Amino acid sequence: MSDSTTIAQARHQEFGAFLRSRRERLTPASVGLPDGVRRRTPGLRRDEVALLAGVGTTWYTWLEQGRDVRPSPEVLAALARALQLDPAERRHLFLLSDRPVPEPPSTGPERVDEPILRMLESLTGQPAYVLGRRWDVLAWNRAAVALFGDYGRLEGDERNAMHLVFADPEHRRLLVDWAELASASLGMFRADSARYAGDPDFARLVARLMQASPEFRAWWPRHEVLRPFTGHKRIRHPEGGLMLFEYTSFAAVGGTDMKLVVYTPLAEAGTVAKLDALLQRASAGSGIAPARSAAG
Incomplete structure (x- = not known):
């Protein structure tokens, strides 16, 4: 196994673990979903995140499992919204998926700290x-x-x-x-x-x-x-x-x-x-x- 393959696998695993950690900190109420039945694990279920992001549950599961799939920038942006990521977390998500981070242009007056x-x-x-x-x-x-x-x-x-x-x-x-x-x-x-x-x-x-x-x-x-x-x-x-x-x-x-x-x-x-x-x-x-x- 080449070094590049090992690095790519580690990146995929880290990406999946990050998604899972962000999913588990949310509650259905925090994203506007009903609580439903009693939950055995904390946070949202995978199918709920997939629904919020507009992707398939199986495909989202592959992401969390660290499989070799390549989400587009549009899908990453949808996942960031679904998981309510802050700007630092959103940037981290894009970097882990080896995608350029879409930084919005700064606006308004500029002040040097x-x-x-x-x-x-x-x-x-x-x-x-x-x-x-x-x-x-x-x-x-x-x-x-x-x-x-x-x-x-x-x-x-x-x-x-x-x-x-x-x-x-x-x-x-x-x-x-x-x-x-x-x-x-x-x-x-x-x-x-x-x-x-x-x-x-x-x-x-x-x-x-x-x-x-x-x-x-x-x-x-x-x-x-x-x-x-x-x-x-x-x-x-x-x-x-x-x-x-x-x-x-x-x-x-x-x-x-x-x-x-x-x-x-x-x-x-x-x-x-x-x-x-x-x-x-x-x-x-x-x-x-x-x-x-x-x-x-």
Whole structure:
């Protein structure tokens, strides 16, 4: 027996055990069914779950037995509703069945939690900021202000990473390898925006960038997409000179599409010392505040 077969069998068994545990915690009354006859085991019967999910009892029994059957995403969603799974349990159900988790797009105002703000503030020697679902800059630290400028002075679409890259001349001049970075950023933004196709805020931003940037206007129709990756970014600061950073992004937890972007100064070009000098100069001259958010 191959390792892949053993792993698949273990996954099926875990999937079945999870279904059974969720079924046994429910009562007929909790799902709107009559109690009926006296029950020998706790929870719902298999046929009751099958009825609620709209599947056959035998087929559902096979699922709990860990047999090699492949429920569709639609059936998994029906099982999640029938078993009254919360978001974490629903995600677990999809992962155990080796199906992509259908995460609904986030909506409404975005707010960066205090723990993330405190973490930003602790990154004293690493420029960092938090991007929202549309790549709006939601929060940033002192080092990011020293390197890129004060995001707090920007309003609306101007405080958006794609707008900064394509439509802000001062920010563009900071990026030594602008064409390469802009193309990669556009591919990652396009991949992230797929879940929000038709969203008016995204559409407004894209329309504005189509007017403001000939490069964006030429590249956007190509529909190129990229996964997030770690890379190097050369910054030519008007006061600090040439600096080299390694940048990466981390998905924020909590069911949001926020991401934390961190720039780590590298030894080349004396970047660490130059960044320290910028921070000291900025603190002495303007009193840059600790980590800030757009809401604050």
